[in-house]
Amino acid sequence: MNTTSCEVKPSATERCGCYTISDLAKEFEVTPRALRLYEESGLLEPQRDGQKRIYSERDRVRLRLIIRGKRIGCSLAEVKELFDMYDSSPGESGQIKRLLEKLDERRQALELQRSELALSLADIEQIEQRALETLRELENKGH
DNA sequence: CTTCTTACA
């Protein structure tokens, strides 16, 4: 029975807190390439089954954090710095302070970008208004 | 077919 559906093929890594590189890549919508890069960068350290990488639940949690960090604008090196601090001193205020620093840096960068965007938008509107005005003048002459 | 490594863009 059941030869064409469901999970009838748990090779050895199903719901035991283990994932293949493609499992995680699919779940987080990243390519396996990215996961290998994060490993090279020292952010992930999956176990091995021969050559195959076996990711644990912890790796999965970390991957989520890596992606969040990147979204915030952290480099892989910065994420690693945070990870290393957490690994060496879990629950210490130092790591939280550094995280706060990163967030502050990011906030400043984003606010700067925001003001620059505001200037660009203002320029666009100004040019737009002048162009519209010129267009109206042209149309009046024509008529 | 899936994953791995290495190299190049």
Added chain:
DNA sequence: TGTAAGAA
């Protein structure tokens, strides 16, 4: 990061 190539 993507993609390609060759091996496992």
